[in-house]
Amino acid sequence: MAIKIKIEFLGGLDIISNSIREHKVTVPFEEGEATMKDLINWITKNIISDPKDIPVFIENETVRPGILVLINDTDWELEGMEDYVIEQGDVFTFTSTLHGG
């Protein structure tokens, strides 16, 4: 029905979401069914304020290389990446590694 989660944009990536770093949101997904892939899709439609910023976040239908993704503070590469199944209370952190030296 709906899953409550937190989404964070760090390391300068908040430029794609009106400079808001932390988003507490309820996503209209069925728990146990929705994956990271659905969430990424949802983010591009509901959080990214300007459609022309979508390529800053997405490349080849996944998160752009150069953006570090953490699921509950764990590298998403250890959590199945796009196939991770979303749970209540999850925290998703997207950090740009490209911004500012």
Add this chain to the structure above:
Amino acid sequence: MPEIIQKKLKVSALCELCHARKAVMKRPKNLMKLCKECFYNVFETEIHNTIVSNNLFSPGDKIAIGASGGKDSTVLASVLKTLNERYNYGLHLVLLSIDEGIVGYRDDSLATVKRNQKQYNMPLEIVSYKDLYNWSMDEIVSCAGIRSSCTYCGVLRRQALDRGAEKLGINHVVTGHNADDVAETVLMNILRGDINRLESSTRILTDSDNSPVKRSKPFKYTYQKEIVLYAHYKKLDYFSTECTYAPEAFRGTARELLKGLESIRPSCIMDIIYSGEHLSLAPKKKKQTVAYKNKKRIEQEINQDGSVKLDTKPKTNKCEKCGYLSSNKICKACVLLQGLELNRAKVSLDSNSAIDGAAKLSKTLEGLSF
């Protein structure tokens, strides 16, 4: 405090080093899964090994950390402090920052450096373009336009860092350049066919004729991803806003290519650095011309860029205007500034408004022809 409610962990989710805690990250270098503690340990120890095996420092050295407030230099300051204490390097560490004079960007990032100064308990020296050159980047951009901003900024920064270091009596500046940066530079120099730079770009320590100050990169073998993770887990205070004059996006750059390659095979960053280090380049050919002076035959060496080598000891050459070491009569910074002064004179005729901070002014000014 350990978390009270813990999901049952599969063995495959455990750290591959201690086999006790949950792995939180996968190392790009070797795909090893590590817990936080083991990651910190491996990260710091590798940097320590790099420092030791390259003899970067000697006890008693005064070292300036080129600090921008960004993630790389913030992590560098933190790690060097940790290692200096852990292994008794005996270093005196100082933060050295450049204030380019970019309102809304550098003033905010300098605030971060000032907090770092307290957090790490290190002295901080700030050198500003305005003080050194009587031009801030904002003024330069409003005069010369936004497109060449980074060219100016780069030349001025190099000299500013040297001067800042000299002022502090320091002859060694460490910078936060990481493995991704080095690999990117190698790629770029290969694409451009720039043999001279290719050789120097992979060096961990550069000791140039044109600078009295050594530069080194203790993060030469450290992945950007790990630097960002380290900063994140350690909750380090860094600044990540992009400079107002930074070139648009990251599309089509060598960095873009590199990040794409890395997502397919993360070790490629190390491989590119390794290739850069091991390319064997044909020895440089020096053209010789013979000039006759007082009927005495003297040989002049011609550098690859076409200039003539005047002296066998270029270290004695100084810029006629500012006294900075230079292989030409006038150093690059002074050449750029001279060009700007000409424009400033004309600008002030055309416009009475004070040139301050606003990059938007450059739009109007770009319309004028100089």
